Amino acid sequence: MDELAPTGRLGVYLHVPFCLRRCPYCDFTVAVMRTVPEADFVEAMLRELEQRRDAFAGRRLTTIYFGGGTPSLLSAASLGRLLEAVKAAAPARTPDLEVTLEVNPESVLDGWAEQVASLGFTRVSLGAQSLDDQVLRTLGRNHTAADVRRAVERLHGAGIRHLSVDLIYGAPGATLAGFLEEVSTVATWPEIDHLSAYELTFEPRTAFTVAKERGRLAAWDEDLLASCFDEVELRLAAAGFERYEISNFARAGGMSRHNSSYWVGDDYVGLGPGAHSLRVNAASATVERRANERSTRRYLSDERASFSTEELSSETHLRELLMLACRRVAPLSLAELRGRSSQVDAVLGPHLDAWVERGLCRVVEGHVHFTPEARRLADSLAAELF
Secondary structure, eight states: OOOOOSEEEEEEEEOOOOOSSSSSTSOOOOEEOSOOOOHHHHHHHHHHHHGGGGGGOOEEEEEEEEEEEEGGGGGGGHHHHHHHHHHHHHHSSSEEEEEEEOOOGGOOTTTTTHHHHHTTTTTTEEEEOOOOOHEEEHTOOOOOOHHHHHHHHHHHHHHOOOEEEEEEOOOTOOOOOHHHHHHHHHHHHOOOOOOOOOEOOOOTTTTHHHHHHTTSSSOOOOHHHHHHHHHHHHHHHHTTTTEETEEEEEEEOOOOHHHHHHHTEEEEEETTTOOEEEEETTTTHHHHHEEOOOOHHHHHSSSOOEEEEEEEEEEHHHHHHHHHHHSSOEEEHHHHHTTTTTTTHHHHHHHHHHHHHHTTTTETTTTEOHHHHHTTTTTHHHHHHO
């Protein structure tokens, strides 16, 4: 019989879908509302959590992540109530639990950061996207560059130990020189230990994609995007940030453990509309992937919110882990994978042999080290696996 053992670790993602407006590049599950039905939403999420307690069995909770949408639209009291409920649902959890909150810069008002820090959040991911006020307006953001700097100072002053800033490159109206200057500026801020630099993607049916298709918006060309990809790494390395994944850079101790857990195959529970979950079933050597109903209205009204499931074979899961490993800088441990599955060599060996031959990776003492070129080609390598 095929084998597939879980890692034993568990992350929890809570999706808070509310936004005051939809950004023109966004295809996430969001609900645009001027007034957030906060009490109803908290009760709905607590109800789902209670219904899914079995997902915590046999796993050790290592990370909790509040994402969105705009989680910072919820009051500190509601955030605290949800956080404590997740902790209470976990029979076992790591003593150094990482608890992350996504925050929009304009949400960090006087006193708010202190309230969040007192709840036990250890990490904040700040959705800055740009330090150019004109680009921010194009991106549909509600804050200014000054708001970003002020938010970083307030969050650090309140005692948040780990701070991350998100930036987007390839935005309409932005220039390569301007974006690189923003990266260099953020890298000088001593309060932050993490920076994410994401390429703007034109998702189907978003306002940006429609405008691009109608010739009203110019996108960066591939050469410009490639130059940015390389130059960002050089600038951040000089400032003490190491790339550990295609879009993510950290100072020592600043890596996002929650995001990393997705890339190494940990189980995760997604709560809220549109949230995804994954659980390894050792008995059947399969993986169950779950996707919650995307409608926030139905999520709030249903006693048992609907969802869809997909069962993956152990072979598919192993290929996914190899696909994700191509995006990371840390080597892939074949010994660790072999401890989880007896199929590693049969499923992954032919792909690794071909990639070694092409100079995309090397295998040293049971560890697969991917080259920078492999990270640049990560999407095309993924297509070779599936």
